[in-house]
Amino acid sequence: MAKLFRAAIMGPPGSGKGTISKRIAQSFGLQYLSSGHYLRESIAANTEAGVLVKTHVERGMLVPDHVMTRLMLPRLEQLNSHSWLLDGFPRTLSQALALNNLYQLDLVISLNIPYETLRERLSDRWIHPGSGRVYNMGFNPPQVQSKDDITGEPLIQHDDDKPEALMARLRHYKDVAKPVIDLYKSQGILHSFSGTETDRIWPYINSLLSTKMHTQPLDACQSQTP
Numbered sequence: 001m002a003k004l005f006r007a008a009i010m011g012p013p014g015s016g017k018g019t020i021s022k023r024i025a026q027s028f029g030l031q032y033l034s035s036g037h038y039l040r041e042s043i044a045a046n047t048e049a050g051v052l053v054k055t056h057v058e059r060g061m062l063v064p065d066h067v068m069t070r071l072m073l074p075r076l077e078q079l080n081s082h083s084w085l086l087d088g089f090p091r092t093l094s095q096a097l098a099l100n101n102l103y104q105l106d107l108v109i110s111l112n113i114p115y116e117t118l119r120e121r122l123s124d125r126w127i128h129p130g131s132g133r134v135y136n137m138g139f140n141p142p143q144v145q146s147k148d149d150i151t152g153e154p155l156i157q158h159d160d161d162k163p164e165a166l167m168a169r170l171r172h173y174k175d176v177a178k179p180v181i182d183l184y185k186s187q188g189i190l191h192s193f194s195g196t197e198t199d200r201i202w203p204y205i206n207s208l209l210s211t212k213m214h215t216q217p218l219d220a221c222q223s224q225t226p
Helices: 017-028 035-045 048-058 065-078 093-102 115-123 163-186 198-212
Strands: 006-010 031-034 084-087 107-112 125-127 134-136 190-194
Touching: 006 017, 006 163, 017 031, 017 084, 017 107, 017 198, 031 035, 031 065, 035 048, 035 065, 035 084, 048 065, 065 093, 093 163, 107 163, 107 198, 115 125, 115 163, 163 190, 190 198
Parallel strands: 006 084, 006 107, 031 084, 107 190
Antiparallel strands: 125 134
16 A cells, blocks of 8 residues: 655645645545635534634634644544645644644645735635635636625625735734744755746646655646646
């Protein structure tokens, strides 16, 4: 059996993390674990953790470390025999250390995207609140303006995607991410990628993973979408 491969991806809001994560999962057969997905799922299921999550989300506060680790670590334990990619966890040093106690990551990808690019992307970003589906008016618009493709329900724009709030979010991301990035740098597993276009960054990430996993992607041609 091939060695299991465990990776995480980090990047500020609007960095294209979700898009790149899905390409990695499809191309390399990794199980994709998005913290946002599990947060929404826990709220919908009204679990004990979900009630805690909902209280914080409704107040616009970040979910505390102990709640995040309680939500994410059991998911990873269910996937002991799988290779996976984490998106949105670990977000803080405390979460990274809790993860470290259980698993040794093989690779951490950090996306460095200029502020101006993030601002443009996020001002074009609309969300379907029920599912968390994200649309971008520039490159991924809904089929019917302001409506979700699947349910037809209205899309909303988050207040925190507006310029002043975005500046504060990015500053916060940098402050919180720095010790996590330093930890993974010291472990020799951090790889940073800079650029303004996901499709230009993707071939480098694709090539790195091909080397690291000693395998060719399942469908490299398909994932190189123009």
